[in-house]
Amino acid sequence: MVAGCFGVLLSASAHVAPPFAGAVILATGAILLGCAATIDLSCRQHLGASPFTIYRYVRHSGSTTSLPKLARTYFRPFVPPRFLAAVIAAFLAMAALAHLAIGSANLSLALAVPACLLALLVWALLERAGGRRPLLPEETAFLLVPPEMGTCELRAADRSGRFRLAAAGHRPETILIIINESAGQWLPASDAPGTRLAERIRKLSGHPADWLEPSNVVTNSACTEVSVPSLLTGVGTHESAEALHRMPFVFDLAKARGYRTALLMASTLEWSNLDRFFSTAAIDDLYAAETEGHPLVNDIGIDDAYPVEKLEAIVAETRGPLFAVLFLNALHVPFQAESRFPIPASLQDRRSRALSITETAHRRVFDALKRAGRYDDALILSIADHGERPDHAESARAAISRLENYSDWVLRTLFLVKPPRHLPEAMAEALRGNGARLIANVDIAPTLADLLGVALDDGLAYCGHSLFQPIPPDRVSVATSTNECRSWFGPAIALARGRERLTCDRFDFLRYESGAPPDPATDAPRRASLIAEALRTPIINQTIARIYRTHF
Known part of the structure; x- marks a missing residue:
């Protein structure tokens, strides 16, 4: 869908240029869009969010490691060349088809603008899509917690006499x-x-x-x-x-x-x-x-x-x-x-x-x-x-x-x-x-x-x-x-007691595993006791509250 809509936009740009320049526009645009889409998809695959979301949480305190150095370190192992070629080919094919099918620049623009806006709107809706269900009492308890914990960066500190x-x-x-x-x-x-x-x-x-x-x-x-x-x-x-x-x-x-x-x-x-x-x-x-x-x-x-x-x-x-x-x-x-x-x-x-x-x-x-x-x-x-x-x-x-x-x-x-x-x-x-x-x-x-x-x-x-x-x-x-x-866009926590686990993240809210075959008679009170422990711990409490507010 994205390749098709932006292919129409590339086609419109190519129509208003001389034939040779139009071909260059189609090829260059397809390569740039293909690279951008590949980086976006790779970032979502490995980190669970788009590069624009991740970038806000990257904190690099020095100047010896530049962005180009980091890009070179990550690009080759994270982005398979054949996958990159396939994505570029998809953009190029859609742009070429649109260019051949639509005969004028005006018609191309008339189709391209609403198509691209529609693609971006659908993309945004998919980003925010998620199921909704009634809140359980234990979940309501976390939502009553004040919304944010304090913030502080790592720093030099005097630890003498401790x-x-x-x-x-x-x-x-x-x-x-x-x-x-x-x-x-x-x-x-x-x-x-x-x-x-x-x-x-x-x-x-x-x-x-x-x-x-x-x-x-x-x-x-x-x-x-x-x-x-x-x-x-x-x-x-x-x-x-x-x-x-x-x-x-x-x-x-x-x-x-x-x-x-x-x-x-x-x-x-x-x-x-x-x-x-x-x-x-x-x-x-x-x-x-x-x-x-x-x-x-x-x-x-x-x-x-x-x-x-x-x-x-x-x-x-x-x-x-x-x-x-x-x-x-x-x-x-x-x-x-x-x-x-x-x-x-x-x-x-x-x-x-x-x-x-x-x-x-x-x-x-x-x-x-x-x-x-x-x-x-x-x-x-x-x-x-x-x-x-x-x-x-x-x-x-x-x-x-x-x-x-x-x-x-x-x-x-x-x-x-x-x-x-x-x-x-x-x-x-x-x-x-x-x-x-x-x-x-x-x-x-x-x-x-x-x-x-x-x-x-x-x-x-x-x-x-x-x-x-x-x-x-x-x-x-x-x-x-x-x-x-x-801070991070997707917080997560885990509490462990023996072989028991209570975890919470944006994919699974308050997931409990006993570490043994399920037994409702004992699992329910033990799960409740771990949730009570989470409620007593301010940072855990506030983290779960943030997960619910942001992703529920």
Whole structure:
């Protein structure tokens, strides 16, 4: 329909020009319109909205990554050439047919203007179309909530005096956190669909039995710029911006205990003010995509090989305690497909190649720790900021953007722990005992605080739990894609309790899954209790209210 209507408009333009110029107008117009439509359709496919909607929510805080660089990084993997050619051909064919069928410019314009207006009107109506049904009492309760939460950008903040060294703690020589972008719990290994990435990482360490893999781990957000600040401070994504900017970083805790600290990012920090946010952290070595000027190869990230090589050098030269956070970006959509690391020629699809890069990164890091004599007494965590939707349509939700998708593919994340060799037995026993409990990646900061013997001051408290202490069996973990520091056109939330899930987004309002066969007698009250929990939490409450107001 769109190609036909705009084809008539192109035909009208061609009629008022000389024959050769008219042909150029038809061809150029069809190519430009075809490219615009392809970009629009691709953006809707991967992010769930048009580019004009998405653009209002893109916050890039630096100038080193220009729009043309980002466009080149995204265009090739997201826009298949054959699809682009097909769309251009559709516009060109409709324009040529209209040009041949309509003999005069006046008639072309008389048809083109109302046809294009009609096409735009129908398009707008389709955008707003949606079913309506009577409101349930629980939905009315959310609509009574004040309409908007406060807004605040990530910023630099003074976090001094917020904690104290309360006990001797247990200080392993090395603490390493590897954050794997978009790595879900069931993600396969690069070359073996029957083997999970988690199993491959354990095997690459050379000591798979040393590792623990909890069975029920959830993310705190489907969005990196929400999840990572939460993960590295211990502030829940549903908590206030004030709490986020008062809580000490995990780097601050380690530095107070005498560790050399490092943050090594394959992605840029010039995104959503992350550079300003981390500027006050006690980080001795900071490395990010913009540090050395390497080219972007995936999303807003450089080749994972560069931060891995930097970490190898830091491990080799450091004498004394070392605390490092390594952020790998290869698994971010559209997936890193080329690298300084060798990739087997047999791997052709982009995700498998990205998985190979991630596996090599882990092997290189493990080998570097062993060469330095640090591996045995190291606490190593290989975790994810969130999962990613599957690359196959196993359900209707597989087509929904990860930013609004709290299916288990997104909510449940990679989470591996290698405790230090001489961990006190009480801590080791609690860690093993938590293997079947509900764990969230917001538990990382309280775990490190417990290990290092650090206590929070100034009225602060972690919403998560230390993995070295028994986790309450009835804990409720919250994940949200928007909060006071991040807005998005399609907010979404998830509450997890054991295997239960309560999710809300613009596709499914207050969807409840018990994690077991349906039982109306028990499901209804348990669902109601999770909804009551959501009503008690202001940011969750306001997020659900916004979803209803905007999309119901």
